[in-house]
Amino acid sequence: MKLDKFDKQILRTLQQNATISMAELSVHVGLSHTPCWRRVKRLESEGIILRKVTLLSNKKLNLGVSVFIYVSLKNHDEGALNKFESAVQDIDEIVECHTTSGDKDYLLKVVVESIEEYEHLLKSKLTHLPNVDHLSSTFALKQVKYTTELPIKG
Structure with missing residues (x-):
C-alpha cells in the first residue's frame, strides 16, 4: 500500500496520541473529518494500524x-x-x-x-x-x- 503525506502524518500523530479525537486529528493533518476518518479506517483494514493501546510505566508498577x-x-x-x-x-x-x-x-x-x-x-x-x-x-x-x-x- 502506498502511503501519501496525509497517511504518514495520521500515523505519526496517532503514534504520539492514540486517544486524539477524529476532529482534532483531521485539523492536525489538514483534512476534513470524513476523508480523515476514511483514511484511518483504511489504515486499520490494511493492517498498518494494528490496535490502539495504553502505555504503562514499568517503574510505577514496580516492574523495574x-x-x-x-x-x-x-x-x-x-x-x-x-x-x-x-x-x-x-x-x-x-x-x-x-x-x-x-x-x-x-x-x-x-x-x-x-x-x-x-x-x-x-x-x-x-x-x-x-x-x-x-x-x-x-x-x-x-x-x-x-x-x-x-x-x-x-
Whole structure:
C-alpha cells in the first residue's frame, strides 16, 4: 500500500496520541473529518494500524527489572520451534520474543519486580521451556531510549 503525506502524518500523530479525537486529528493533518476518518479506517483494514493501546510505566508498577535472554535450542525442526514459540506465549513476564540470526535462536525480553523474582522465573519456567539447550541472561542497567513510535519518513 502506498502511503501519501496525509497517511504518514495520521500515523505519526496517532503514534504520539492514540486517544486524539477524529476532529482534532483531521485539523492536525489538514483534512476534513470524513476523508480523515476514511483514511484511518483504511489504515486499520490494511493492517498498518494494528490496535490502539495504553502505555504503562514499568517503574510505577514496580516492574523495574528488565532482562534480555538469548536462547539456544537443541533442535531446529519446525515442530520444536513451534512448541517453543507456543510455550513463551503462556509466560506473562516475557513481553517480547524475537527469532534471531547467528548462533542464538531467540531473544526474549522479560520484565519483573526484582532479581529474586527473575531467579524464580528462570528456575521454575524458563529452563523448562521446550527444547531449550542454553539461556544467557543480561540485565538492563538503565534505559537510555524508549519509543513506541516507528520512524515514518516523509
